[in-house]
Amino acid sequence: MFKNVRQLVELAESQNIPISEVMIRQEMEVTEKSREKVMEQMDENLSVMEKAVEDGLKGVKSRSGLTGGDAVLIQNYMKNAEPLSGHLLLDAVSKAVATNEVNAAMGIICATPTAGSAGCVPGTLFAVKEKLHPTREEMIRYLFTSGAFGQVIANNASISGAAGGCQAEVGSAAGMASAAIVEMAGGTPQQSAEAMAITLKNMLGLVCDPVAGLVEVPCVKRNAMGASNAMVSADMALAGVTSRIPCDEVIEAMFRIGQRMPVAFKETAQGGLAATPTGRAIEEQIYGTSLQKE
């Protein structure tokens, strides 16, 4: 099993195969399943993501009423005007938002790597799809590439907001997405690693401060930011920009920051946006009491 990004890239380069293929072969070995079975299972996950984006773009509303409908707003805006940040970028943003709005509404999603960060990978995938016109297999491979980088983070740092803050959730998801975009666009395994490093560096220190403890505010919009960060970092890596700090060291830094991050900023609703006057007022509205301690 590859233990870090360096080994992952080496495995791909030495055999002249893409990252997705390294992940597929490892999965077959570890779970003792056939290639067909492994691909089929990922195909099913892809279908779940597709459906979630579709549902979100039709418009959903969460139980609390805090989130929902923004994906529709963005899509309508794109139809009526040329977005300043470009059509593709905003398309990714709207589809990431769509996924997380469905998640907040207790719809069915595929965690990538978590539910709160489930928008970045499919959001970018279904946007880039319109431009690169991948085959179904290439789309499935996108998820294996994302999974390979995500597995390294999960095993060396954390993908839990309660353990490492939002940098570990949306940060990881965005990094995974950027690495997968690079592969789909024809970049090298090393360029995938650079994209992941650049993305994650820009997410370091991000706290997990959900208002009223709900995976809604700011989680939905953080996925929008994660998706756009992933797109921009992928373009930078494809342009030949490299990260001065190697990807594995960025992951290590993220882990250490997470360990030293105060508990108030780790999914406890005790700090950050959750502790703003409006955040507290929303809690009162939902629970009839504040979640604030002492």
Place this chain on the structure above:
Amino acid sequence: MKYRSVFDIIGPVMVGPSSSHTAGVLRIGRMARQLLGNEPAWAKIFLYGSFADTYKGHGTDVAIVGGLLDFDTFDTRLGDSITIAKEKGIEIEFIEESAKTEHPNTARIQTGDNHKEIELVGVSIGGGKAEITELNGFDLKLTGHHPAILVMHNDRFGAIASVTQILAKYEINIGHMEVSRREQGQEALMVIETDQKIDPEIITQLEKENHIMQVVRVSD
């Protein structure tokens, strides 16, 4: 390696909104259900750390009860699990604990039916993955890096040998094993970590052995 399969990262397919506070705790609840071996008549659920602070918002309460009802992470009845449990006459109580635990996402479940009672501590480690750290007062030192099973058995000679013989027959190598008991001749527990995956049919076969009460797979 705690995360061995790509589907730990790209997955699970689940009802929102949180993989650690919804899907992960559902799995803790479901392991409790499996260990009890029956639909519970009652359950006391103690929540620690981040769970205690935010469980209502994340649907942690409905998820853990969904697990006790043996729902899957993608079961759309999840949102109504507490109502469904009430209709079935299952008594559920939530207790918010302020004690600090090693991992912020920790839950303790006491549950039982008319015949049996169990208590376990589970940790949701992220991305929908969960680990059991304590069962019926036995500390489980599971690394989570390998497939693992728990074997509840009677403290009698031959019980351990019967298990290891079956595993050997299927060419499954044991990497780590612990045996603990509370009193001589009473209920005892084997914790077995293996290098190979243990298929359901092997578990069924293990359970047919004399002195073996129950076998539960806790990670694969």
